[in-house]
Amino acid sequence: MTTTAQHSIGSGFGAHSTAREVVTGIDLSGRLAIVTGGYAGLGLETTRxxxxxxxxxxxPGRRPAAAREALDGLAEVAELDLADLESVRRFADAFLDTGRSLDILINNAGVMACPETRVGPGWxxxxxxxxxxxxxxxxxxWPALARDGGARVIAVSSAGHMRSGIRWEDVQFTRGYDKWLAYGQAKTANALFARHLDTLGRGAGVRAFSLHPGPIMTTLQRHLAAQEMAELGWTDAHGTVRAxxxxxxxxxxxxTWxxxxxxxxxxxxxxxVDCDIxxxxxxxxxxxxxxxxxxLWTLSAELTGQDAFA
Structure with a gap:
């Protein structure tokens, strides 16, 4: 098994396909999925x-009470703050303690263009x-992903990755913060993560993909003022979202695809992108x-202390 070539496979789906449409005829009974932040925006539609x-x-999410209200029994809810490695450890270890296999992990949660914020040891x-x-x-x-083989890990990247590659000389933006370059770097990191996890995991039958969801107006834009979104061309002067x-x-x-x-x-x-490679x-x-x-994998393992393949 090798890394797939970066070209369309003619999936038959497209930009207007919905999450429900791409799973039509697919039976996921007996399968278990984790969707981070799966109670709002794209995550909620994916969970549904x-x-x-x-x-x-x-x-898993930062606001379990809000998640339970939004999901109304549709999914199992747990607490997870991705900015806190101890929270990540608690959630993952609690899941592993159940002895369940994990078939799908969708790394969906995220932030975009936020004001300069430092978390953990100043990241x-x-x-x-x-x-x-x-x-x-x-x-x-990883033990739950690799247990039965055939698992998939999905990293939600974005076309925002085109704004910046990894700034190896200053990954943490200690010398001048730019919210859009920081977002671009993070989305590039999502794609590179999937690229290398696929290389490491394919021997155990675990494959990984990254993606651009497309332009959508969700709570991800919460850090952007109406004027800025108009200047970006996402809305008109009256706040109407682009067609x-x-x-x-x-x-x-x-x-979901x-x-x-x-x-x-x-x-x-x-x-x-658009339900195709x-x-x-x-x-x-x-x-x-x-x-x-x-x-990037080596750097991330050093920073987080987590490398299942070391």
């Missing part, structure tokens, strides 16, 4: 689709939450480069 196809879904928050927390989580959960933006159900489709589609059997390590024009080389992926 997976549960609707028969999967048992575990939704830049977007890199810490979007990437390092998920790196630690996946490595801690080509996806609905949350459409935005959740690519991660990557997590479940039989079309991806034997594939892995690639970046996806993306062509090379849709992803920067710095987000798929195997050497940078391995370098």
């Amino acid at each position: 689709a997976l549960a609707g196809a028969g999967a048992h879904v575990v939704v 830049e928050a977007q890199f810490a939450v979007n990437h390092l927390g998920h790196h630690a989580l996946a490595n801690r959960l 080509d933006f996806k609905t949350p159900a459409q935005g959740a489709a690519t991660q 990557a997590a479940t589609s039989p079309q991806l059997a034997g594939e892995g390590g690639v970046y996806c 993306a062509g090379p024009e849709s992803v920067r080389e710095w987000a798929t480069d195997p050497e940078q992926a391995a370098r």
Whole structure:
């Protein structure tokens, strides 16, 4: 098994497909999925689709009470703060203690373009939450992922990765913070994480994918003022969202497809868009480069103390 080539496979789905549509005819009975932040926005639509196809879904998040209210019994809820490695350890260890296998891990939770924020030992928050927390989580959960073979790990990246590769000389933005470059670096990290996890995990039958959900208006934009979104061209002067933006159900489709589609059997390590493997024009080389992926894995393992393959 090798890393899949970065080109379309003609999935038959597209930008307007919804999460429910991509699991039509797929029976996930007896399968277990974890969707971080799976109680709002894309995560909620993903949880609904997976549960609707028969999967048992575990939704860890920072606000368990809000998660239980939003999910209304649809999924198992647990507490997890990705900015806190001790919280990651507690959640993962509690899950492992149940002895259950994990078939799908969707690293969905994240932050975008937040004001400069430091977490843990002074880490830049977007890199810490979007990437390092998920790196630690996946490595801690590795025994459950590898137990039965055939598991998939999905890293929700973004076209925002095109804004920045990994800033090796100053990953934590200690010398001047730019919220969009920090977001871009974090999304590149998501793609590189999936690239290298696929290399490491494929021998155990665990494959990994990253993806761009598409342009969607969700709670992810909570740190952006209306004027800034208008200046970015996402809305008009009256706050009306651009017509080509996806609905949350459409935005959740690519991660749901990557997590479940039989079309991806034997594939892995690639970046996806619009429910298909993306062509090379849709992803920067710095987000798929195997050497940078391995370098980031080493750095992330050093920072978090988590490497299931050491």
